[in-house]
Amino acid sequence: MEARVKNSNYLKTQKNLIILILGSCLISYHVYQVNRSIATNVETESPSQNLIATKAIDNIVNEKIDNLESNVEYDTRTSEQKSEIFQKKMNDMRICLELEKTNNESLNPNFDNLYRFVMNDFGNSFHQTSEWSNTHLKLENGEERRIRIEVEATSEQNATKKLSYFGLDEDKLPIRIPVDRELETASTDDVLKKLESEGKITFKENASRAYFASGNQIYFTEKNGTLADLEVQNKSGRIFKCNDVTQSENLCRCL
Amino acid sequence: MGGTMNVMTTKSLALIAVLGGLHSAQAAVWKDQNQWDATWEEKYSNWVQSSFSEDIFTNGKYKGIPTDCADAVYAGRAIFAFENKLPFVIIDPTGGDIKISNNMSRFDGTKDEISRLKNFINYISDLVSTKSLPNDSYPVSINRDNVRAGTIWSRPRITSSNFFSRLFGGTVKEDPGHAEVVKNVDETGAIYLIGSTVPQDVRKLITTSSLVFMPVETSTGLRNWMQPDFYRQKSEGLPGFSLEQFTTVGVQTNNYQHGGEGSYNNNSTTRNISTWTSDVQTRLALRAENREEAIRRQAANVCTLATARIALVRKADKYRSQLNGACMNAEDYDSYSTPSRDKRIAETLDSMAAASGVFGFTLSQKVGKLKNYLNECPELEVADGKKVSLADFSMSILSSSASSNPNDLLDVRWGISTDNKSTCPTY
Numbered sequence: 001m002e003a004r005v006k007n008s009n010y011l012k013t014q015k016n017l018i019i020l021i022l023g024s025c026l027i028s029y030h031v032y033q034v035n036r037s038i039a040t041n042v043e044t045e046s047p048s049q050n051l052i053a054t055k056a057i058d059n060i061v062n063e064k065i066d067n068l069e070s071n072v073e074y075d076t077r078t079s080e081q082k083s084e085i086f087q088k089k090m091n092d093m094r095i096c097l098e099l100e101k102t103n104n105e106s107l108n109p110n111f112d113n114l115y116r117f118v119m120n121d122f123g124n125s126f127h128q129t130s131e132w133s134n135t136h137l138k139l140e141n142g143e144e145r146r147i148r149i150e151v152e153a154t155s156e157q158n159a160t161k162k163l164s165y166f167g168l169d170e171d172k173l174p175i176r177i178p179v180d181r182e183l184e185t186a187s188t189d190d191v192l193k194k195l196e197s198e199g200k201i202t203f204k205e206n207a208s209r210a211y212f213a214s215g216n217q218i219y220f221t222e223k224n225g226t227l228a229d230l231e232v233q234n235k236s237g238r239i240f241k242c243n244d245v246t247q248s249e250n251l252c253r254c255l
Numbered sequence: 256m257g258g259t260m261n262v263m264t265t266k267s268l269a270l271i272a273v274l275g276g277l278h279s280a281q282a283a284v285w286k287d288q289n290q291w292d293a294t295w296e297e298k299y300s301n302w303v304q305s306s307f308s309e310d311i312f313t314n315g316k317y318k319g320i321p322t323d324c325a326d327a328v329y330a331g332r333a334i335f336a337f338e339n340k341l342p343f344v345i346i347d348p349t350g351g352d353i354k355i356s357n358n359m360s361r362f363d364g365t366k367d368e369i370s371r372l373k374n375f376i377n378y379i380s381d382l383v384s385t386k387s388l389p390n391d392s393y394p395v396s397i398n399r400d401n402v403r404a405g406t407i408w409s410r411p412r413i414t415s416s417n418f419f420s421r422l423f424g425g426t427v428k429e430d431p432g433h434a435e436v437v438k439n440v441d442e443t444g445a446i447y448l449i450g451s452t453v454p455q456d457v458r459k460l461i462t463t464s465s466l467v468f469m470p471v472e473t474s475t476g477l478r479n480w481m482q483p484d485f486y487r488q489k490s491e492g493l494p495g496f497s498l499e500q501f502t503t504v505g506v507q508t509n510n511y512q513h514g515g516e517g518s519y520n521n522n523s524t525t526r527n528i529s530t531w532t533s534d535v536q537t538r539l540a541l542r543a544e545n546r547e548e549a550i551r552r553q554a555a556n557v558c559t560l561a562t563a564r565i566a567l568v569r570k571a572d573k574y575r576s577q578l579n580g581a582c583m584n585a586e587d588y589d590s591y592s593t594p595s596r597d598k599r600i601a602e603t604l605d606s607m608a609a610a611s612g613v614f615g616f617t618l619s620q621k622v623g624k625l626k627n628y629l630n631e632c633p634e635l636e637v638a639d640g641k642k643v644s645l646a647d648f649s650m651s652i653l654s655s656s657a658s659s660n661p662n663d664l665l666d667v668r669w670g671i672s673t674d675n676k677s678t679c680p681t682y
Contacts, residue, residue: 132386134348134349148349148350153323153432153454154453154586154590155453155454155590156431156452156593157431157589157595164349169361170360171353171359171360173347173353173359174349174351176381205350231473233472239473241473255501255502
């Protein structure tokens with residue numbers, strides 16, 4: 001706990017430092033822009049245009065800061081802490097959905113362990129389908145690739161699993177790399193395995209759904225094998241919904 | 256300590272990247288001059304009502320943008336953001352941390368701003384789907400402040416399953432999701448939706464007022480757009496956020512009373528598409544919709560759906576002719592057949608009959624009594640010089656004599672003839 005506080009303070013200091021440096025750079029950049037406009041008398045001819053230009057730069061910088069913050073996640077939670085949080089949320093789920101009490105302790109947050117909490121009530125017959133998945137790869141030459149598999153509509157009445165392959169542009173945004181049409185819809189698991197073997201997996205997330213013979217349903221997402229979001233619905237329509245089940249903040253709702 | 260060094264190195268590198276990228280970051284699809292707020296949302300709503308018209312992608316400066324249902328929803332928001340120099344920001348569906356926005360530089364080489372916007376919209380369309388919409392929107396409470404022109408109506412998927420499919424898995428089937436934009440909420444609380452469909456194509460949008468499904472999962476339903484700042488906020492704090500449409504909206508209490516000695520009251524609740532639609536309309540209504548209005552609204556829906564079917568069946572017939580008697584393969588069959596559309600027409604006829612309260616043993620009998628309303632729709636010109644009345648076509652749909660099979664002749668598709676049905680395989 002103490003380590004987490006220290007780390008948090010350290011990160012705050014880091015953030016302040018970054019804001020300070022960014023602020024200085026922004027001022028310098030603004031001065032540069034004003035000088036440039038004076039020198040050339042173009043682009044920023046009026047104060048309002050100048051203000052708009054500055055505002056636009058502010059927006060871009062803010063956007064970059066936002067992206068920085070969301071880009072770099074510092075997950076200081078230990079697996080024991082995650083397990084403990086998961087356990088607490090599963091108890092909330094039990095109360096919400098009026099499930100039988102089970103003796104599950106120190107469980108890793110994954111679907112198999114979520115299933116342990118509901119199996120007595122939901123039954124042990126279920127069918128699991130994949131909704132979508134994203135896999136990020138780093139190739140040997142350092143380039144990054146992304147693979148998305150999604151059930152896509154092919155017509156008003158049919159949908160099929162489709163694989164999309166992406167590189168990243170200079171903004172780090174996905175840019176489609178065409179794959180043979182046959183590969184797009186062929187056995188996506190085989191194609192995925194082949195593509196995965198071409199680099200090191202750096203990130204993996206997926207969404208799945210489990211249909212129980214009893215009529216209950218579970219929708220869940222996993223990030224790098226750890227359960228993230230879930231929506232568990234019992235047959236009477238009651239819903240237990242959580243965003244990030246390993247987050248200490250309570251992002252769960254009983255509907 | 257090693258960990259914190261890594262943190263520092265990463266942050267420093269990222270900082271350099273930000274500063275290094277400052278100059279080039281000025282390029283964008285368009286530059287923001289305004290920021291989203293309640294006033295701009297109001298303007299967006301007004302714009303959808305007045306300018307997000309059925310021909311927006313087939314006429315005028317945005318002509319030529321291909322859409323499917325989700326694409327049209329995103330494209331509308333992007334066009335309004337572009338026209339008003341507002342940010343357009345969405346989550347990257349491929350799992351990246353960087354949000355996709357109008358600040359991206361990839362299209363800098365395209366000098367014409369409309370072409371650049373179209374390239375951007377095509378890029379967005381390539382990535383988004385009904386499955387990405389829940390990340391870029393949030394569910395709202397059902398009232399006229401939140402559900403209005405511009406609101407999204409979406410379901411990421413429909414899954415058809417029954418006891419055996421759930422048990423054995425073999426036939427659990429995921430059908431396509433759907434998304435549309437609320438075009439108008441009239442004073443009777445009826446919601447008019449405008450949207451595209453699959454497969455992606457340059458097409459006229461269609462407007463209907465049938466909601467078709469009841470939202471069950473919280474990723475579905477009536478939803479408003481996330482503004483850029485909203486992604487950092489808790490959903491509870493977002494304007495109008497509510498999960499009521501998944502729980503309390505549409506719940507009808509049935510009170511069973513048993514009289515006499517040992518009398519009892521038994522309360523149970525029902526929630527289905529019918530009770531849900533009715534409750535939504537009541538919550539949005541400024542006044543009740545009378546019987547005539549309800550019948551006419553549903554008849555207009557049937558008219559819109561049947562009219563939109565014309566172009567699709569004509570296209571299918573042209574392709575069928577080119578095959579010189581050969582059968583369509585599964586993929587073509589899938590593209591040119593119309594079972595979902597035809598089912599929706601039948602369901603809308605059912606809604607019309609229900610709204611009218613007319614008596615009949617079968618749906619055909621009931622609809623037969625409402626022919627006058629259906630014939631307010633202009634005759635359907637199914638081929639050059641060949642016209643069918645909506646009432647006749649409706650009866651053909653209900654008697655299954657109108658075919659959804661693209662291998663059938665055009666007359667068979669419209670129920671004008673039932674002879675010479677195709678013997679090709681169906682899929």
